[in-house]
Amino acid sequence: MNYTEEEIRKAYEQGAKDYCRSSKSLTEFLSSDVDEYMDIINLPEPKEEEIPFSYSFLRRKLEWEQFCDLTGVGYYARNEGYEIKDSEIFEITESKAKQYNLI
Numbered sequence: 001m002n003y004t005e006e007e008i009r010k011a012y013e014q015g016a017k018d019y020c021r022s023s024k025s026l027t028e029f030l031s032s033d034v035d036e037y038m039d040i041i042n043l044p045e046p047k048e049e050e051i052p053f054s055y056s057f058l059r060r061k062l063e064w065e066q067f068c069d070l071t072g073v074g075y076y077a078r079n080e081g082y083e084i085k086d087s088e089i090f091e092i093t094e095s096k097a098k099q100y101n102l103i
Contacts (some may be wrong), residue, residue: 008049051091053102055088058071061102
């Protein structure tokens with residue numbers, strides 16, 4: 001499960017309130033250490049949703065060069081014997097699908 005930066009900051013603050021027993025005031029403790037704490041846990045980037053598109057749909061909507069750029073299929077793949085079935089599915093990120101006007 002991924003947490004947002006705001007959720008982690010709130011959890012950190014609550015933990016500091018519950019467990020902080022130092023000579024620093026709570027305000028000093030929170031302002032000085034929360035950014036360091038955020039750097040330490042190094043939140044992963046949220047994964048973008050991928051949308052499945054069939055090869056036949058993509059070929060109707062895109063030029064071959066665009067299809068290759070979007071899917072990673074080599075430009076000369078067909079000349080080199082790569083056969084793509086019309087029903088083959090390619091997972092495309094939502095942002096790329098919007099960029100190419102697929103959705």
